[in-house]
Amino acid sequence: MTELFFKETYSPLSSSELIAKEKANMDEKRFKHCVQVSQTARKLARLNNYDEEKAALAGFIHDYAKQVPVEEYRKVIQEQDFDKDLLNWNRAIWHGIVGTYFIKRDLKITDPEILQAVWRHTTADIEMTTLDKIVFVADFIEPGRDFPDVEKAREVSYKNLDEGVGYELAHTLEFLIENRNKVYPLTLSAYNVWSVK
Template sequence: MKIEDALNESEKVLTPKRYAHVERVTETALDLVKKYQGNEYEVGLAAALHDYAKDMEILLLKQWILDHHDLPKDLLDYHHELWHGPVGSKMIQSLFMIQNHDIINAVRYHTTGRIHMTKTEKIVFLADYIEPGRDFPAVYEAREIAKHSLDRACHYALENSIHFLMSKEQPVYPDTFFAYNHLTKQLS
């Protein structure tokens, strides 16, 4: 599957606003690939498909989680905004026969992050956070950090995501804490 084909598939299932976000994430991710010598194909495909399940019905996402033994059931204890990554990773495997683990994991963990993220996963995670359509206080600093360090920018994004969720008294998915802790140890 080509990156353009992946974008076309995403466009079929997303609202125009969400699809415009996917285009910006893909562009941002491909810019980060050049800077950090990532795999252009893996990153481009994962970025183009990262929100594939985002606009799907909550009940459908829940059913996918219940039906797939390798998706953690504890996802259902957290906000449904987290569900589209893991479900989307299963959908792209099933619908498009994608077997590359870096692509699958980049889609799966693009919202939460995880411990031991690969370069592809980090780039897609960060591109989703800093794409030009985003406008919140921490994004400007994240963009600046991304010019110098992929790991520090991911760490900053994780830290700010945790702070944001805590300020709203929302639970934080454990993968986000694990990713933050892992990068904290790596960067110290």
């Protein structure tokens, strides 16, 4: 695995402390995914003239809270300033929006752009910054992904980031509907902005 290093620009923690905390909060498979999303985010940043260090860090921490126990999430949603409707959803949605709480608390990252990119990576949004798009798309096309159209998704995303967002949202909606899963309303709104021709 390529050597990981994050400058101390966005967190008072040293790079090795940050990496150790991330590793301790998830299993091996999830950690590998985060490393690969970080590398893919760096590549997308380079292609889109965005700050590579910032994109790499945001990609690395995007799933920091994915494996936090459900009960802990419910407690945080109830006690902190989160929309209580979130209690009707699940960890697939929580780990982006509420994941930001754990990232601030444990990793001491407060940069609003990074936190927003993590917040939006599970739902997308009708407005997205370049960093939001980078993390959203990197999560979808990192080298470990192997769904049937992944090569097409990579091709579209590396050519045009906005089209990558649209492709991903359409793909996600197809999957959710095919499996008769609930669609988070914001994701449907985002689909109407980014995917519809």
